[in-house]
Amino acid sequence: MSTPYVLLGFLAERPRHGYDLKHAYDSRFPKAKPMAFGQVYATLGRLERDGLAFAQGSDQAGGPERTVYAATPEGRARLEEWLATVETPAPHVNSALLAKVTVALLVADVETASTYVTDQVAAHMARMRELTAIKTSPQSALSDVIAADYAINHLDADLRWLRTTLDRVSDLHREVHT
Amino acid sequence: MTAEPLLTGRGVVKSYGQIPALRGVSVDVAEGEIVAVTGPSGCGKSTLLHCLAGILTPDAGEVSYRGERIERRSEAERSLLRRSEFGVLFQFGQLVPELTIAENVALPLMLGGTGRRQAHTAALTWLDRLGVAHLADDLPGAVSGGEQQRTALARALVTEPRVLFADEPTGALDTLAGEQVLDHLLRVTQDQGTAVIIVTHDARVAAYAAREFALRDGEHDPSGVGIGSVRRGRRARGEVATEARAR
Ligand SMILES: Nc1ncnc2c1ncn2[C@@H]1O[C@H](COP(=O)(O)OP(=O)(O)OP(=O)(O)O)[C@@H](O)[C@H]1O
Ligand SMILES: [Mg+2]
Numbered sequence: 001m002s003t004p005y006v007l008l009g010f011l012a013e014r015p016r017h018g019y020d021l022k023h024a025y026d027s028r029f030p031k032a033k034p035m036a037f038g039q040v041y042a043t044l045g046r047l048e049r050d051g052l053a054f055a056q057g058s059d060q061a062g063g064p065e066r067t068v069y070a071a072t073p074e075g076r077a078r079l080e081e082w083l084a085t086v087e088t089p090a091p092h093v094n095s096a097l098l099a100k101v102t103v104a105l106l107v108a109d110v111e112t113a114s115t116y117v118t119d120q121v122a123a124h125m126a127r128m129r130e131l132t133a134i135k136t137s138p139q140s141a142l143s144d145v146i147a148a149d150y151a152i153n154h155l156d157a158d159l160r161w162l163r164t165t166l167d168r169v170s171d172l173h174r175e176v177h178t
Numbered sequence: 179m180t181a182e183p184l185l186t187g188r189g190v191v192k193s194y195g196q197i198p199a200l201r202g203v204s205v206d207v208a209e210g211e212i213v214a215v216t217g218p219s220g221c222g223k224s225t226l227l228h229c230l231a232g233i234l235t236p237d238a239g240e241v242s243y244r245g246e247r248i249e250r251r252s253e254a255e256r257s258l259l260r261r262s263e264f265g266v267l268f269q270f271g272q273l274v275p276e277l278t279i280a281e282n283v284a285l286p287l288m289l290g291g292t293g294r295r296q297a298h299t300a301a302l303t304w305l306d307r308l309g310v311a312h313l314a315d316d317l318p319g320a321v322s323g324g325e326q327q328r329t330a331l332a333r334a335l336v337t338e339p340r341v342l343f344a345d346e347p348t349g350a351l352d353t354l355a356g357e358q359v360l361d362h363l364l365r366v367t368q369d370q371g372t373a374v375i376i377v378t379h380d381a382r383v384a385a386y387a388a389r390e391f392a393l394r395d396g397e398h399d400p401s402g403v404g405i406g407s408v409r410r411g412r413r414a415r416g417e418v419a420t421e422a423r424a425r
Contacts, residue, residue, distance in 0.1 A: 128385035
């Protein structure tokens with residue numbers, strides 16, 4: 001599940017209260033269904049319990065008093081670890097991929113984001129080669145071929161998105177560094 | 179790689195007028211190996227393939243086949259090499275429309291001096307291997323795109339080359355027809371121990387190869403992420419991009 005990491009990513013960017021987190025999530029992942037407040041607070045509770053976030057203080061800017069949370073150094077370290085780990089190339093990992101790229105661009109630098117995407121592309125390609133070998137093996141039954149096709153085509157969609165993302169990110173990198 | 183590579187490019191440079199297409203590309207291909215050359219449109223894939231196949235002469239750098247330089251040989255010598263050791267397969271439009279399927283396949287052998295009857299027999303054997311023997315007497319215009327590609331593959335392989343150069347060989351076909359061409363290509367080249375250099379921008383095609391050689395802007399991209407979008411002109415900058423920039 002990537003939701004806790006996404007919230008942790010928002011907190012690593014800057015301290016926020018629960019409402020702010022929900023708003024950031026909903027606007028960042030507009031395709032996902034809006035996050036329930038219950039889930040925001042339950043997730044914050046777990047992050048706090050695990051020492052990844054802490055209640056930094058409260059904020060009462062023109063409304064009710066709200067607790068402001070921030071990421072702990074351990075939380076940041078955990079986030080970096082997550083960002084550096086490629087997702088298992090299975091069909092429908094795409095939402096996890098999007099979560100990682102989004103968070104990487106938010107809290108890490110462009111190189112970190114590019115490295116992650118590059119590693120993920122390599123993992124996807126390796127899996128596609130395995131699936132293609134299954135598909136072309138004379139021992140494979142029709143059902144194996146059809147299942148392999150399903151996975152290959154979904155991975156292909158991920159790959160095209162990853163590569164486009166990498167192009168966008170490296171264009172940006174060139175602009176920033178020249 | 180322990181054995182000496184079959185085909186090597188060293189620092190291959192090629193420009194078209196002012197346009198640099200290859201900026202010093204080095205690549206090794208081993209005997210029987212399948213390599214996918216990938217990268218965004220215009221990155222130099224076809225140019226590299228043509229330089230390695232001796233169709234184009236590089237401006238600088240070396241191309242060697244079995245340890246011998248070939249890039250400065252005369253056109254006659256290179257053409258002999260292409261006829262005997264190399265086979266080429268392009269996206270489409272390679273068959274002679276006035277000749278039957280079998281005559282098209284027999285053609286390279288006859289150009290090499292093989293007698294008509296013997297060439298025809300060999301052509302039929304290859305058409306059979308590629309599952310299109312029943313079309314032997316048809317004209318190319320009367321058969322499907324996939325069948326034309328399988329015929330072109332038979333023609334590329336009839337001389338039993340050691341290297342097959344394929345430039346987007348399935349680019350004009352639908353998924354299943356393309357897959358059949360690839361399956362045949364893979365099977366017969368593996369049987370014969372023929373090395374294959376296949377240019378593609380499709381990851382699903384690249385996944386047939388054991389190794390990917392990615393190009394980017396005329397240079398080897400060792401990260402292997404070559405297959406990508408065409409990105410010419412202005413990029414639309416999204417919200418995410420703006421944030422990363424702010425850092
Ligand atoms: N005959 C030519 N005259 C002028 N420029 C050329 C010619 N052929 C290729 N180019 C240019 O050289 C560069 C590399 O072209 P090349 O055809 O090798 O790319 P490619 O990777 O095969 O692209 P695609 O995926 O579109 O086939 C491009 O910028 C292209 O515009
Ligand atoms: Mg090309």
